Amino acid sequence: MKLLLGLLVLVTFVVVVVALVTSKSNTADSPQVNIAGQGAVLGSVDETLWTRQKFYAFRGIPFAESPSGERRFKAPVSRSPWNGTFDARSFGKRCPVITSISKLNAKQLEEEDWEDCLNLNVYTKNLSAKQPVMFYIYGGGFTNGSASDHPPHHLLEKDVVLVVPQYRVGALGWLTTLTDDMPGNAPVLDLLLALSWVQSHIHAFGGDPTRVSIFGQSAGAAMSGALLLSPKTPEHYFKRSIVQSGAITAPWAINRTPLQQVKRICEALQCEKCEDKREQYECLRKVDVLQLLRVTTEESFSPVIGDEQGVLPQEPQMLLRNLKRTVPLMTGFTKHDGSFVLATLYDTLIAQYGSLAKFTVRQLANTLIDLAKDTTSLSNNLLLRMLFKSKILDSNNHTAAWPAYFDIANSVYMKSPVVAYANELQRRSAAPVYLYTFDYAGAHTRFGYEFGNSQYPFEGGVHHSNDNIYLFATHKLNANDTLIAKKMVDLWYSFAADGVPKVGEQPELTLKPLETEAGPYFHIDQEVRVDSDILKELTVTIDDPESYKLIRSSVLPPVLPPVLPPVL
Ligand SMILES: *[C@@H]1O[C@H](CO)[C@@H](O)[C@H](O)[C@H]1NC(C)=O
Ligand SMILES: *[C@@H]1O[C@H](CO)[C@@H](O)[C@H](O)[C@H]1NC(C)=O
Ligand SMILES: *[C@@H]1O[C@H](CO)[C@@H](O)[C@H](O)[C@H]1NC(C)=O
Ligand SMILES: *[C@@H]1O[C@H](CO)[C@@H](O)[C@H](O)[C@H]1NC(C)=O
Ligand SMILES: *[C@@H]1O[C@H](CO)[C@@H](O)[C@H](O)[C@H]1NC(C)=O
Numbered sequence: 001m002k003l004l005l006g007l008l009v010l011v012t013f014v015v016v017v018v019a020l021v022t023s024k025s026n027t028a029d030s031p032q033v034n035i036a037g038q039g040a041v042l043g044s045v046d047e048t049l050w051t052r053q054k055f056y057a058f059r060g061i062p063f064a065e066s067p068s069g070e071r072r073f074k075a076p077v078s079r080s081p082w083n084g085t086f087d088a089r090s091f092g093k094r095c096p097v098i099t100s101i102s103k104l105n106a107k108q109l110e111e112e113d114w115e116d117c118l119n120l121n122v123y124t125k126n127l128s129a130k131q132p133v134m135f136y137i138y139g140g141g142f143t144n145g146s147a148s149d150h151p152p153h154h155l156l157e158k159d160v161v162l163v164v165p166q167y168r169v170g171a172l173g174w175l176t177t178l179t180d181d182m183p184g185n186a187p188v189l190d191l192l193l194a195l196s197w198v199q200s201h202i203h204a205f206g207g208d209p210t211r212v213s214i215f216g217q218s219a220g221a222a223m224s225g226a227l228l229l230s231p232k233t234p235e236h237y238f239k240r241s242i243v244q245s246g247a248i249t250a251p252w253a254i255n256r257t258p259l260q261q262v263k264r265i266c267e268a269l270q271c272e273k274c275e276d277k278r279e280q281y282e283c284l285r286k287v288d289v290l291q292l293l294r295v296t297t298e299e300s301f302s303p304v305i306g307d308e309q310g311v312l313p314q315e316p317q318m319l320l321r322n323l324k325r326t327v328p329l330m331t332g333f334t335k336h337d338g339s340f341v342l343a344t345l346y347d348t349l350i351a352q353y354g355s356l357a358k359f360t361v362r363q364l365a366n367t368l369i370d371l372a373k374d375t376t377s378l379s380n381n382l383l384l385r386m387l388f389k390s391k392i393l394d395s396n397n398h399t400a401a402w403p404a405y406f407d408i409a410n411s412v413y414m415k416s417p418v419v420a421y422a423n424e425l426q427r428r429s430a431a432p433v434y435l436y437t438f439d440y441a442g443a444h445t446r447f448g449y450e451f452g453n454s455q456y457p458f459e460g461g462v463h464h465s466n467d468n469i470y471l472f473a474t475h476k477l478n479a480n481d482t483l484i485a486k487k488m489v490d491l492w493y494s495f496a497a498d499g500v501p502k503v504g505e506q507p508e509l510t511l512k513p514l515e516t517e518a519g520p521y522f523h524i525d526q527e528v529r530v531d532s533d534i535l536k537e538l539t540v541t542i543d544d545p546e547s548y549k550l551i552r553s554s555v556l557p558p559v560l561p562p563v564l565p566p567v568l
Contacts, residue, residue, distance in 0.1 A: 031056045031127065032085065035201050039082040044089040046123075049153040049473055050486070057152070058122040058205070060092025063197040064190065066116035067168060072285050073175060073182040075189045075309055076118055078197075092119030094146035095169045098293040114289055115172060120165035120194050122205045123152040130208040132497040133161045133198060135238065137191060139218025139246070139465070142301045143170040153473035154485055158493040161207035165194035167223070171265065171292050174301035175284060176258050176308075177277035182284070184258065184307030188226045195227075195237040213240040213496035217468055219302075221246030221331075222253040225421065226303050228327065229319040230311050240499060242492060243331035243421070245464055248303070248316045250417035251373050255302045268295040320421070326429030328499045328513075330491075332436035332521075333418050335540060336461030336550075338409025341368070342402075343448065343456055350455075361401045362393040365408060372412045383408055387542055402458050402551050406541040414464075419534055423517045432513030434501055435521035436491075437537050438467040442481040445469075459550045461541075467524075480526070487528060503528050 031043045043058040064076035071077070094100060095117035101109070124131070134155065138145035147164040155162050167173065167190035176184030199209045216224035224241055225248025227233050247253065255261065262284070266274035269291065271283030284292070305312050312319070345368065349356055356364070362384065369380045384393060387404035398405075419435070426433040439462055446469070447453045447460025469475050470485035471492060477485055487503050494502040501511045506528060512520050519532040541547050 030089070031058075033058065033127065033204050035061075035204060037081060038079065038201070040085040041088040042085050043122075046153070048156045050157055050482070053125060053157065055123055055125045055152075055156045056127065056205075058088040059090055059147070060119045061086065061088050061122065062092065062116075062119045063165065063194050064118035066113050067118060067172070067186070067190075068113050068115035070285075072115065072172065073186060073281075075183060075186060076193045078193065079118075091121070091146075091148045092166070093117045094148065095166055096172060096289050096293060097144050097170065098297055099144075101290050101293055104290075109288070109290060117166050117168070118190055118193075119147075120163055120197065121147045121152075122202070122207075123156050123162040123164075124206045125156060125159065126206045127204070129159070129206040130203070131159050131161050131206055132211040132213065133163060133202055133207040133209070134492075134496045135163045135165070135195065135198060135212055135214045137167075137214060137216030137220035137223045138164070139216070139220040140169060142174060142187070142219045142222075142303075145169055145219070149472075149474070150468075151473040154471060154489050155493065157489060158497075160493060160497065161202060161205055163194070163198055163202070163207075165191060167191050167194070170301055171296040171299065172289070174255070174258075174304070175262050175265065176304055177262055177280055178258065178304070178306060178308055179277050179281075180308060181277065181281035182262070183309045184304045185226070185309065185311040188223060188230065188303060188311045189232075189309065191223060191227060192230075192233060192237070195233075199237065210236070210239070211497070212238045213242065214238045215242035215244065215492065215496070216246075217244035218246050218465065220244075222248045222250065222303065225249070225253070225316065226312060228325075229316055229323060231313065231319075232309065232311050235325050238327065240328045240496060241330075242495060243329065243418070244467060245333050245337050245414055245418070247331075247417040247421035249320065249421050249424075250413065251371055252413065253302055253417075254316065255300070255304050258304045261299065265292075265296060265299065317424075320424050321428070323425075323428065326425070326431035328431045328433075328495075329422065329425055330434040330436070330495045330501060331418055331422050332438060332524075333410070333414045333537075334438045334462045334464060334466055335441075335537075336406055336410060337414035337464050338412065339406060339447065339458070339460045340464045341371075341409040341413055342405055342458065343453070343460070346456060356398050357396055359398075360394050360396050361388065361398060364398065364401070364405065365393075368405060368408045369412060372416075379412070383411075387539065398457075399551060399553075403541040403544075403547040406458075406461065406547075406550065407539050410541070411538045415538055419517075422514065426514045426517065432499065434495065434511060434513050435519070435534060436524055437521065437540075438462060439523050439525040440466075440470075440484050442466070442469065442484060443478055444475045444481070457552050459552065461550055484524075484526070487524065491524070491528070 034040050043056045046057045062079045152162045167187040173187040176182045221243045266280040266283045273279040422435050445463050446465040447463040470488040490503045491501045521534045
């Protein structure tokens, strides 16, 4: 599981949002909204990227009391009303991450409440209309993410109200003793409170509370699954769901050892007593934010089963099987959604062993597949059999094996869980389930976005999170990429608004929900097109005659004779 830490983090939230779109705030026509029972908020005026339509932005509206002090780790409570007008012209604080908190000096740390991050952003063109609402749940490996990474200037081309809430991340969100003190799954409760805020207040921003769609990517995809499956979620909170590149049923979506984790972190903090849950809580509730984040940089976090509030009372698979409600779903993955896993594995092995030459293809492949936690090894055996020529398995010719490694990582982490989630919902509900693969290779990628990617012996392909480059205005797009962005916005908006994905530029195209477990499904590329057997996406890299293009010959590691297998 260690390996997984940071994996999703690194690639999902590495966008430094450059001021691509300048905020044209003009106090003269700054909009003001009265939120009943809360107070007034002052927003700003901005404009969309493609057609320069004016829209209003209300940023950093607090929806919960700060989860600090006695409220740390606990279920959030609604924000108390404020007097006067809340200035919502700039983003609120992001939930604490080591990279943001470690930049602060002692005085700043002392003087401000950095945990006060439960705020949300509302973007709308018309305060008196009744528009569909899209509620975005960011990813970031459950340990990072913020609303400011998701500029709305593409989606606001449509008549929609976009809401981007923040939820707690990392130790401050997920640490739990599974008791009253630290009930667990607090970040899911943060989202539930934000959804309840939407029900009460979105009409004041021109949104229709009866037409809310949630959409989330990566860790946000798993969170959206938690919301769908949780018995704590009132049915009317949302009507549809878009789930991008992840599933609550994926092997990385659940933390199976939260009690060991809370003890380990208590001990790392060198608190006096860490034996029982009460002692752990006493230690953790008082520790300062920077210290807590420092000792948890190597930890991975995710939702837990059996939290005290009953958010996830059972295994997601069980909840899914017994699910009573149904919502129309659109879900999918990117063509090479697992290449970031390979990159992280590569970094780990190089850091530790200097080269891959010490490993056989079989060892590397098994390491990747083991993250599926299939106790029968059936996945290992079948994947080795199907994806590799048997003669390379015991060699260390990784060059020949990269395409198969891609397909393993894609399938184990993303494609198989996404397909399984889609199929389970399709089998048990009358509601339509649309399935897609995002195949477009544009000018930008999230592959190694933060630290560069030139060290890798492979390309990132159509990388994890590349789909979001088109939904949110994070990059300056060329003409071709802009066409894709328009198609993505069409697809996402039409599904959210009407339950049927459509592309304006391709009026002849009819996208259908799954009829069987295989399809139909659709490819998102220069042209959106329909296809019939989703399972062929599991071997898309080895089947691609051009997959050699993913391999960089210039940085191939030296091929040395194999030595004894080290333990990973
Ligand atoms: C969190 O995401 C931001 C981008 O929003 C990035 O700059 C930062 O390095 C990330 N921090 C960690 C610890 O991953
Ligand atoms: C708001 O104003 C009222 C009346 O002046 C006062 O009683 C109350 O404490 C104020 N609330 C806040 C949050 O400042
Ligand atoms: C906003 O919506 C209302 C109600 O649908 C409509 O009457 C009005 O014309 C809209 N305003 C603008 C600027 O589009
Ligand atoms: C490794 O595999 C590649 C691609 O199949 C092949 O071109 C190369 O000759 C192989 N290298 C060795 C040392 O067998
Ligand atoms: C845009 O797409 C067209 C058609 O596929 C292609 O010929 C052209 O080279 C592309 N331009 C850029 C800048 O990628």
